[in-house]
Amino acid sequence: MPDSTISNSPLPGLYIVATPIGNLGDIGARAAETLAAADLIAAEDTRVTAKLLSRLGLRVPMTPYHDHSDERTRAALVARMEDEVVVLVSDAGTPLISDPGYKLVRDARAAGRHVTTLPGPCAAIAAITLSGLPSDRFLFAGFLPNRAKARADAIAEFSALRATLIFYESGPRLAATLDALASGLGDREAAVAREISKLYEECVTGTLTGLAARYADAPPKGEIVIVVGPPGEAAAEPADDATLDAALRAAMADRPVAQAAKAVAKRFGRDRHDVYARALALKEQL
Numbered sequence: 385m386p387d388s389t390i391s392n393s394p395l396p397g398l399y400i401v402a403t404p405i406g407n408l409g410d411i412g413a414r415a416a417e418t419l420a421a422a423d424l425i426a427a428e429d430t431r432v433t434a435k436l437l438s439r440l441g442l443r444v445p446m447t448p449y450h451d452h453s454d455e456r457t458r459a460a461l462v463a464r465m466e467d468e469v470v471v472l473v474s475d476a477g478t479p480l481i482s483d484p485g486y487k488l489v490r491d492a493r494a495a496g497r498h499v500t501t502l503p504g505p506c507a508a509i510a511a512i513t514l515s516g517l518p519s520d521r522f523l524f525a526g527f528l529p530n531r532a533k534a535r536a537d538a539i540a541e542f543s544a545l546r547a548t549l550i551f552y553e554s555g556p557r558l559a560a561t562l563d564a565l566a567s568g569l570g571d572r573e574a575a576v577a578r579e580i581s582k583l584y585e586e587c588v589t590g591t592l593t594g595l596a597a598r599y600a601d602a603p604p605k606g607e608i609v610i611v612v613g614p615p616g617e618a619a620a621e622p623a624d625d626a627t628l629d630a631a632l633r634a635a636m637a638d639r640p641v642a643q644a645a646k647a648v649a650k651r652f653g654r655d656r657h658d659v660y661a662r663a664l665a666l667k668e669q670l
Contacts, residue, residue, distance in 0.1 A: 394421055397498025398461075398489065399471045402478040405505045405607070406581035408439045415502050416440050423468035426461055428483060432475045451484050458491050465497040476607070478506040482526045482552055507580055508550045511609035514587040515548075515575035518614060522548040528561060535561070539568035549612040555603040558610075562596035565612060573613035579606040623652040632663045633670075641667055 399418050404410040419425065420442055426449035427433035433446060449457065449472065464470055472479050472488060479485040492499050508524045525542065528551060529535045542549055549569075553561050558576070565574070569592070576595055577587040584606075588595065592612065623631070628648065635644035645660040652659075 394418065394469050395498045396467050396469055397465050397500070398492045399469060400479050400485070400489065400499070400501040401471050401473050402502060402504025402506065403433075403436055403473050403476060404581065405477045405507045405510065406579060406585075408436060410505055410581055411436065411440070412502070412504055415504055418469075418502055419444060419471060419473075421469055422471040424461075424464060425471045425473060426488070428474045428479075433473055449485075449488065453484070458488050461488060462491050462495050462497060465492055465495075476505075476507070478504065481506055481508065481524070505581070507552070507577075507607060507609050510580045511575070511577040511587070511611050512548060512550060514577050514580070515611040516589065517548050517573060517575060517611050519548065521546070521614075522550060524550045527552050528564070530557075532564070535564050536568055539564060543569050543615075546614050548614055551610040551612070553608045553610055555605050555608060558603055558608060559596050559599045561610065562592050562599065565610070566592035566596060569612060570615065572615065575611040576604075576608060577611065578604055578608045580609070582606070623654075628652060628654070628659070628662065629666060632659070632666055636663065636667065636670075 399422070401415050401418055402412075403415065419437065419440065422444050425433060425437075425444050425446045427446050428448075428450050430446040430448055437444060447461075449461070461470055472485055474481075474483050474485065480489065489499060512519050512522060523542065523545060525538075528538055551561070551565075562574070562576075566572075571591045571593050573589070574592045574595055575587055575589045576599070577585075579585050586604075588598065590598070631648045631651065632644060635648050639647070641663050642660065645663040646656055648654070648663075649656040649659040
């Protein structure tokens with residue numbers, strides 16, 4: 385059976401379509417085909433989406449769907465999905481990333497509608513690729529709260545995570561946010577990416593305090609992503625031989641000798657080969 389989600393006549397339902405984050409040339413062929421086949425486009429701002437449709441030479445009915453849309457608006461869209469193709473787009477990038485689209489997806493699924501996504505641009509992912517910071521484990525945190533106390537509390541929640549952090553921000557708030565991040569997380573490595581995929585794309589790297597100083601008197605324009613590196617390695621715990629042996633016995637209780645030795649060596653800052661030899665000696669005594 386052919387895949388109806390990529391044919392010229394898609395099934396009725398909800399199609400989550402990622403749109404360019406800057407350069408309109410980044411629209412994918414499948415996304416353009418789906419927009420063309422839509423009976424209705426639910427757009428964060430119809431004026432913004434109209435520019436993309438004009439670029440594609442399309443005229444498709446649109447309706448606003450954004451933060452202030454109520455349950456009746458969602459119910460009306462879900463009802464139309466029974467017989468029509470409804471496309472959900474945000475102003476830029478992947479819908480549901482820092483916008484309320486998840487509620488529409490939730491209600492569509494609850495009603496048994498066909499739901500699919502057309503993956504594409506996302507500013508958070510693009511920024512981490514530009515930053516040069518660790519990307520094996522990261523957390524997208526969206527926009528931080530406006531109020532200083534709430535912002536500090538939110539940052540405190542992230543402080544112990546051994547992961548790269550990604551935030552969205554505006555130019556006027558950038559320096560204050562970088563200062564708050566430095567206060568709450570320490571002076572970590574970071575990057576400020578803006579105008580991604582556009583002519584004046586920029587990604588400035590440095591420390592949080594250095595970046596805060598850079599932008600203190602010169603707030604930049606454009607859509608901004610802050611990427612903050614993970615905390616540095618924790619200092620190794622001091623240990624005498626008795627403590628080391630006790631840790632090895634505990635680790636070997638549920639792990640192979642090599643894995644146990646590696647974990648204990650890292651914990652106490654000891655040479656892995658020496659700890660492995662010690663673990664083997666202890667294993668023979670058990």
